Amino acid sequence: MRLITLDDIIDTYAKLNQRGIHFITSKFSVNKIKRAKTAFNHEKIDSSNWWIIPKVKERWNTLITGNKDLDFKDFTVNTILKNKTNLKMLSLGSGNCCHELKFASFNNFDEILCTDISDVLLNNAETISKNKKLDNIKFEVQDANTFSFPEKYYDIVFFRASLHHFKNIESLIGKSVKEALKDDGILIIDEYVGANRLQFPKYQIDAINEAIKLIPKKYRKRYKLNFYKNKVSGSGIIRMKIADPSECIESANILPSIHKHYNTIYEASYGGNILMTTLKDIAHHFLNTNQANEEVLNQLFEFEDIYLKNHPSDFIFGIYEKPNNK
Template identity: 55%
Template sequence: MRIITLDDFIDTYFKIIQRGSGFFFSKFTFNKEKRTKSAFDNTSFISSYFWSIPKVLERWNILITGKKNQNYIDFLTQDFLKDKSGLRLLSLGSGISNREIDLAKHSAIFKEIVCVDIADNLLKIAAKNAEEKNVTNITFLAKNIDVLDFKENDFDIIFFKSSLHHFDNIENFLSGKIKHTLKPDGLLIINEFVGATRHQFSKTQINAINEVIKSIPKKFRTRFKSKFHKNKYRGVGTIRMIMADPSECIDSASIMPSIHKNYNTLVEKPYGGNLLMSALRDISHHFYELDKEKEVILNKLFKLEDEYLEENQSDFVFGIYENKKRK
């Protein structure tokens, strides 16, 4: 386990440049919930993360649905759930709830969608977006999960969209509250980071990430909002992870074992991210718009990640799981 690394100081410096000093000082509080909320409260920030790259999204679509123009939400509504009706879905850690609003548009399938998050400012934006799109079968609750009332057999679907890795004690959570509030034949649907807890990646993974960085021409390694280049990834320290967001990947390595123990697998699609997430962090903006040179570079990166995944488990997974009947 890495307590502190050089990258902690480098990343902190660039976070101040990119998100401002106010974001940095928001971390100096003993209130864990406030630090967690601050990680998501800067809605004006234009990030430079790899999931914003259109070609990466196409890659994910192909790996999840087999079609570059069909994302996992389209797969759910057009294929997997197309013959269902009157469903109630609970989304925990829904954030700005764009995907949930997209699901709610299919009112023939979904009777009600309930979105829960502690970031009330994001839910206000979500509520406004839903109203503008005339989506009425969706509810937004600004609550901490610890005080949420989980009624027995209450929902047909529990949905985690990049939020399950923010929950602690995953085994107890999935086998307890989630199984309790999910109907006996209900579905657990995830689109999640399921890799190393607190991003404590192995030396093998870190070496592979650095090989990816080396393969990117220097002119495309200028960090977002700076003139400095990204040359190496050294890993992240647990102290900075906890300071930045106490909930970030707090028990992420337990997600897949806990799901497989408590639920039946219906669909499971790994889609990588092991190398791309860390290698492209802060330099993704170079690849938002592509020319032939950049497309060749990304295809090379994809190939390197595919080769890595031949012998290593994926850090990101889309999955649909059925609640195992209680004995």
């Protein structure tokens, strides 16, 4: 376990330049919920992460659905939910609700409830839903850790990049969510399931640094900073707890708990072990691709593919059913 690292200092300086002094000072609140909320309570976050890269998104689609132009939402509706109607979905930790809004556009759904601790993001999503005349989606400011789950009410419980922020995973997944699902209900996740608190093992840090060496210097200039990314040391546990007490708090428990309490309908790995950290703060160089930077991305993709042959994926898309379905 790493307590404080050079990456902590660099990341704090980067956040100061990208999000301002108010964001930094907000992390000194003694209230854990308030500190966690500051990480998400913004309509737009100015940063440079792997998820902003179109080619990375195409890679996710390919690994999850087999088609670079087919995302997991269309895939789920066209396969698992085909011909199903009047569905009720609960989304916990919905964030900006972009995925839930897409689900709401399908006729399959009668009711979607989005919950999150960020009122700013939910208010913005509600405005979008009204503009799109979607009357089957609702929004509620609610901490998932204290949510009152109705018994056997939902056809689907959905987590997208949120489950790794929740504590007591075994109880949440094995009891609360399970009891809230109808007998034929399903659990859908699109999640980080890697090391708790991003405490990557040394061999993973070493592999990430090897990947960074594949990137020409001009693509390693950090976003809004005047220095370059040459290597990483990993996140320190102290900064992780201060910056967002909920970040990856029990992420390593997610898959074991799900596999213990549910049957797998569909599960796909899409990596992230190398790409997430390698591209952090330099992803903006790959927003618009050309022959040169696309070749770099392809080398990184191949590097991660080789790594994944011997290590479990840090990110998973999965669809699961309650055991009594059969």
